[in-house]
Amino acid sequence: MxxxxxxxxxxxxxxxxxxxxxxxxxxxxxxxxxxxxxxxxxxxxxxxxxxxxxxxxxxxxxxxxxxxxxxxxxxxxxxxxxxxxxxxxxxxxxxxxxxxxxxxxxxxxxxxxxxxxxxxxxxxxxxxxxxxxxxxxxxxxxxxxxxxxxxxxxxxxxxxxxxxxxxxxxxFADVRGGQPWGERHELLVSLRGARPMPNAAWIDAVKTSAQEQGLAIRTVVQVREDEERSRELADALGGTFEPWEADAVTQEATLCERYDGAKLVISDRMHVLVLAALGGAVPVELVPEPTAKITEAFAAVGLQGISADATTADMPAFLAAQIERADEVRERMTAAAAxxxxxxxxxxxxxxxxxx
The missing domain is CATH 3.40.50 (Rossmann fold)
Known part of the structure; x- marks a missing residue:
């Protein structure tokens, strides 16, 4: 049988x-x-x-x-x-x-x-x-x-x-609700530790943007090796430094909570900006001579112009324009997830x- x-x-x-x-x-x-x-x-x-x-x-x-x-x-x-x-x-x-x-x-x-x-x-x-x-x-x-x-x-x-x-x-698969736009009060920064520290013009532009928008600055850590750079950025920007103090599961939950309450997130790490955008924050890459990686990945979901070269851009004007794109970001994230x-x-x- x-x-x-x-x-x-x-x-x-x-x-x-x-x-x-x-x-x-x-x-x-x-x-x-x-x-x-x-x-x-x-x-x-x-x-x-x-x-x-x-x-x-x-x-x-x-x-x-x-x-x-x-x-x-x-x-x-x-x-x-x-x-x-x-x-x-x-x-x-x-x-x-x-x-x-x-x-x-x-x-x-x-x-x-x-x-x-x-x-x-x-x-x-x-x-x-x-x-x-x-x-x-x-x-x-x-x-x-x-x-x-x-x-x-x-x-x-x-x-x-x-x-x-x-x-x-x-x-881009999982869109989070995040806080209502009017209840968001932070500008978050997370940069690679392997790159040089941003110059004085960059620091001034970020501080000015935060002040004009009434946002508190917080530096966060999404990749463990970037922790010291986040500490240095917090000191330079007069912001709050949030170290990586928990296990990775808790750290991810904490980061998502922060992104869900931010209006603007500045980073040169692609998935910092992805996680931020999924929570409704506007993602921004602002570094000297950025690579095409972030630009191309976000272009694939129809979100153009989120990157700027800090050596040539009018940084305050660029940041002011980006913060107006919240509805567009939400629309593109929803479409990408679908x-x-x-x-x-x-x-x-x-x-x-x-x-x-």
């Missing part, structure tokens, strides 16, 4: 990242949400991440968690021995393709080929390419073309991969059809 009982299905999801970076947690959580419920068994590779990382992401009980480089062989074995059309969900975010990344991209290509040979589904959530070099870019582009779903969070990355599908970064819901639904339908 033969059993009519269906064979168990597996979804493999990559969720690496440091617990000290709230932005990385945001997009990895989005990746996990896409993977959940697509198979009977969920297998997550988390690299060297600590237990608090699993809590940050909300990894559900029953997930088979693989840690460390030694577990990569186990990951590949489980993938190769999956019997019934496995699903592979690679993590959203930035993909470094510098020299030396070629071997890693060959492994990802091999994973993609294994899944496709098993008539499974490969999902690449919205990603951005950084530091593209050959042959890493060639291997990466080949794997993306071999995937049923390969999405890009900015047009430049799509062009590099020979693709055209540009969608919102997965971090688009991501549609994309996720289409992904799940692709998996369903593959297993029908």
């Amino acid at each position: 033969t059993s009519s009982r269906p064979r168990a299905t597996r979804t493999f999801v990559s969720l690496t990242g440091p617990a000290g970076n709230i932005g990385d947690a945001l997009i990895r959580r989005g990746t996990l949400e896409w993977a959940q419920g697509t198979s009977d068994e969920l297998i997550a590779y988390v690299g060297e991440a600590p237990d608090v990382w699993l809590k940050q992401l909300g990894v559900p009980d029953g997930t088979r968690v693989l840690r460390g480089k030694k577990s990569v062989a186990k990951w590949l074995w489980l993938l190769a021995t999956s019997r019934h059309r496995p699903v592979l969900v690679l993590e959203a975010g930035e993909v470094p393709l510098h020299k030396g990344n070629g071997l890693r991209e060959i492994v990802f290509l091999a994973e993609t080929i294994i899944v496709r040979l098993k008539r499974g589904v490969v999902v690449r959530p919205p990603r951005g390419i950084r530091g593209a070099t050959q042959p890493s870019l060639w291997f990466h582009s080949l794997a993306a073309r071999a995937s049923q779903i390969a999405l890009w969070r900015d047009a430049a990355s799509a062009r590099l991969a020979g693709a055209t599908t540009v969608v919102p970064d997965i971090g 688009q991501l819901v549609e994309i996720e639904a289409a992904m799940r339908e692709t998996i369903r059809k593959a297993r029908a």
